[in-house]
Amino acid sequence: MAESTVTVGYHASHEQFPPGVLLNLARSAERAGFRGILSSDHFNPWTPAQGESGFAWSWLGAALQATALPAGVVCTPGYRYHPAILAQAAATLAEMFPGRLFVAVGTGQALNESITGEVWPSKPERNDRLLAAATIIRRLWAGETVTADFPVRTVNTRLYTRPAEPPLLLGAALTSATAEWVGGWADGLITVAMPKDKLAEVVGAFRRGGGEGKPMYLKVDLSYAREDDEARAGAWDQWRANIFPAAVLETLREPGEFEAMGEFVEPEKVCEKIRVSADLQEHVRWLKDDIDLGFSHLYLHNVNRGQEEFIEDFGREVLPEVAG
Numbered sequence: 043m044a045e046s047t048v049t050v051g052y053h054a055s056h057e058q059f060p061p062g063v064l065l066n067l068a069r070s071a072e073r074a075g076f077r078g079i080l081s082s083d084h085f086n087p088w089t090p091a092q093g094e095s096g097f098a099w100s101w102l103g104a105a106l107q108a109t110a111l112p113a114g115v116v117c118t119p120g121y122r123y124h125p126a127i128l129a130q131a132a133a134t135l136a137e138m139f140p141g142r143l144f145v146a147v148g149t150g151q152a153l154n155e156s157i158t159g160e161v162w163p164s165k166p167e168r169n170d171r172l173l174a175a176a177t178i179i180r181r182l183w184a185g186e187t188v189t190a191d192f193p194v195r196t197v198n199t200r201l202y203t204r205p206a207e208p209p210l211l212l213g214a215a216l217t218s219a220t221a222e223w224v225g226g227w228a229d230g231l232i233t234v235a236m237p238k239d240k241l242a243e244v245v246g247a248f249r250r251g252g253g254e255g256k257p258m259y260l261k262v263d264l265s266y267a268r269e270d271d272e273a274r275a276g277a278w279d280q281w282r283a284n285i286f287p288a289a290v291l292e293t294l295r296e297p298g299e300f301e302a303m304g305e306f307v308e309p310e311k312v313c314e315k316i317r318v319s320a321d322l323q324e325h326v327r328w329l330k331d332d333i334d335l336g337f338s339h340l341y342l343h344n345v346n347r348g349q350e351e352f353i354e355d356f357g358r359e360v361l362p363e364v365a366g
Contacts, residue, residue, distance in 0.1 A: 048333055049112075050365045051078025052353070053261060053343035054105070057087035058280065061096035065104055067349050072109045074357025077365065079105055079113040080261060080341035085122060085154040089283050089301040099131045102143075106135065112142040114259075116214050116232060118150030119175035119194075121158055126199045128175075129182040136205035146232045146259070147176055148214030152295045162293065167193070169220075173227060176211060183208035212259060216288040218247035225251030232259040235317065238331050245335050259339040260332055264317040264325065265346050266355070274309055276346025277318050282307040285315040316345060322359045329364045340364070 052071035054064045068079055083098035098115050106113055119125040128145070136143045149168035156162050163171070174194040181188045187200040213228030215221035224231060225248040233244050245258065263284075265277035283304035284291065294300055312318070317328050332340055344352040 047338055048365050049077045049339045050329075050361050051080055051111070051339065051341040052076040053080045053341045054082065054101070055343060055345075056082050056096045056098060056101070057084050057092045057094055058345075058347070059349075060094055061101045061104075064096070064101065065108055067353065068105050068109055068111070070350065070353050071357075072111050074353045075361045075365070076342075076353070076357065077111065078339065078341065079109070079111050080259075080343075081105070081113060081115045083115050083117045083154075085157055086297050088153070088281075088297060089304065090297045091301065092280065092297075099135075102135060103138070106139040106142060112144070114144035114146060114212075116146040116148060116261075118155055118172075119147055119179065120171040121150065121155035121160060124196070125175035125178040125194060126182060126188075126196055126201075129179040130201055130203075132179075132209055133183060133201055133204050136207075136209050137203055140205060141207065144210040144212060144259075145179075146212035146214050147172060147179075147228075149220075149292070151292050153297070153300070156295050162295075165289075165292075169223065176213075176227065180208070180211060210257070212257075215244065215248070218243045221245075221253075222247035222251035224248060225253030225256070228253070228256070230257040230259060232261065235260060235262040235264075235328075235332065236315075238335075241332070242335055257339065258335075258337045259341065260337040261341050261343060262317065262329070262332070263315075263343050263345055264319075264328075266320065266322075266325065266344050266352050267346060267348050268320055268351060268355070270318075270320045272348070273318050273320050273346065274313060276348060277312045277316050278307070278309045280347065281316060281345040282309075282312050285312055322355060325356070325360055326363045329360070333364065 084095045152162045182201045210229045212230045212232045213224030221244045231248045265273045267273040283300035
């Protein structure tokens, strides 16, 4: 287990905190020893109670300037964003901050992407659109003039400002089937923490599909507080609407729908899906299991509101044990 090669980063949740607060938290995370930032990219929060949704691309520029950390974002080309606009946004950041940006692309959720009024496509059609969009982005980063038609249209499109080296373009996957498909075209994988056997299946599928030797990134949803009861209550309060299968989460359109579904969730069910514990050594053991599976980049998302204690305590006791 090559712990010295592991990057442990901080997840900035725009659904839960205003961008100015998140900027201060990113600075605190850097001081505490976190070595990267992962940004969400939402138009809507998951639930009305979360109450925020700052624009990720504006925030990323500020975060890269305010810290020395590398940063990345998970986004969806082809709906809310035309892939040429995403390519331009990423190229601009990568030119200003060489070697510090990565971009992950996925098929997205109706919650964010259906604001354009388009019919929300089936998963196979969204896969086709994602691959077409990723191809356009790569060609633009390479300096080509791109014309493409179905399923994503662009005409005589060229990027005039490009970085010397393009960012990594990761593929986001929540299931083994998607991970296997992503392995064939993405520069790496990003997925979310899940039970070890399920996560091992996702890793195996990614490698089987062509991802052998490519980097693997993991977003770890957890709830930490200094008391177990507080950690459990915080997880249920903030993240109970996010424990349903991907096929459900991808199709709901309004924060209120997520809130309504979450009302039926028992606290015990949340703890089955999220790593809830006040025991820092238990978090260490979980993260070491992730590293054993081959994940080289771990981005920790404390889903409750208690960010300062989480940053302080993990910086002191968890990061030294898992990041070398």
